[in-house]
Amino acid sequence: MTLSDKNYAFVMHCGEMGSRWGFNRTIGQMCGLLIITKEPMTANEIADALSISRGNVSMGIKELQSWRLIKVQHIPGDRKEYYAPAGTIWDMANRVFEERKKREIDPTLSLLRDNIIEQAHNDDERFAQQQMQEIHDLLETVTKWSAELQRLSPEQLQSLMKLGSGIGKVLDFKDKILKK
Amino acid sequence: MTLSDKNYAFVMHCGEMGSRWGFNRTIGQMCGLLIITKEPMTANEIADALSISRGNVSMGIKELQSWRLIKVQHIPGDRKEYYAPAGTIWDMANRVFEERKKREIDPTLSLLRDNIIEQAHNDDERFAQQQMQEIHDLLETVTKWSAELQRLSPEQLQSLMKLGSGIGKVLDFKDKILKK
DNA sequence: CATTAGTTTCATTGTTTATTGAAACTTAAA
DNA sequence: TTTAAGTTTCAATAAACAATGAAACTAATG
Known part of the structure; x- marks a missing residue:
């Protein structure tokens, strides 16, 4: 699956903002991507969509989980792990806020x-x-x-x-x- | 003038927190230093107190001014520029908040x-x-x-x-x- | 207008942080 | 068990960012 121009622009913006929001570029992109994508995504799909290494995605997932921003989902009969936002936009903003308070x-x-x-x-x-x-x-x-x-x-x-x-x-x- | 252990610890903490607060280590230190120092300081005094280069202080001052966190003061008959916090703690927190909103x-x-x-x-x-x-x-x-x-x-x-x-x-x- | 105290700039260097990818690990299925 | 699909780790490398200091600049003073 490949992103439309507009969606791609949004994801890249999340990347640029990433470091200001408390994480790094790649993690910002991943977060943006998962938010605007209706279906949960596998780590490989994320790596492809963003043209980054599989290892980098793995690290990013770990980090996003530590912020409680994403959750894992499983599809019956499929061994892969699927990732999706861990709640509503409001929930996520709250988490970022809490986490930053904890660190800052x-x-x-x-x-x-x-x-x-x-x-x-x-x-x-x-x-x-x-x-x-x-x-x-x-x-x-x-x-x-x-x-x-x-x-x-x-x-x-x-x-x-x-x-x-x-x-x-x-x-x-x-x-x-x-x-x- | 040299910092007491406790004051030094505070300044170093501001440095470590610096990047989380939106600027970098040195600028965090400078900000902390000016806050806990009663008298306005010259750029050279700042450089000495923090053991950093004069040029670095100059950059830091520019940045802190762009955040509207410090102000320049002049002492009659003295050509040097003296720097001090640009307001109360509350004012400064407000400025940081505003500035970050603008950027984030x-x-x-x-x-x-x-x-x-x-x-x-x-x-x-x-x-x-x-x-x-x-x-x-x-x-x-x-x-x-x-x-x-x-x-x-x-x-x-x-x-x-x-x-x-x-x-x-x-x-x-x-x-x-x-x-x- | 020459001197000098003071400040800023910026190319270079040093430090930190992010990314890759190959190897190690995990686990479901044959 | 063995195999293979999937995931994680981490040493090496690349990219981004910060700091230095010498040279350029500015402006007050004699």
């Missing part, structure tokens, strides 16, 4: 905590600690907040997202009520 | 729009277009939403962030009111 925020949060609990020994360390405290508080807020969003039901999320510019009003309203 | 989301959104307005020519393209539409809608929602957050006053933001698990209740509450 959590390690820093942990370092900051370790540093902040220690006693500062001079002015430089004192100032540095204040700054680290600020970063820490910010990251912690973001972390809590994103956990909160994950906990909302899809309907609530929908409702929140649609709120858009209404969010300000709802907040003001809530504040008024609380003041009573 | 906007180009994709634009490609998807171009693709979606065209007529699909066969089943493969039709299915691919549906998927692209989903990605498009998701990214657009995220984009609008983040623009919305930027528009809120700091107080409203504070209020929203502190809401935490209360967000669900506020939403339900809002829905009830709307139904009347």
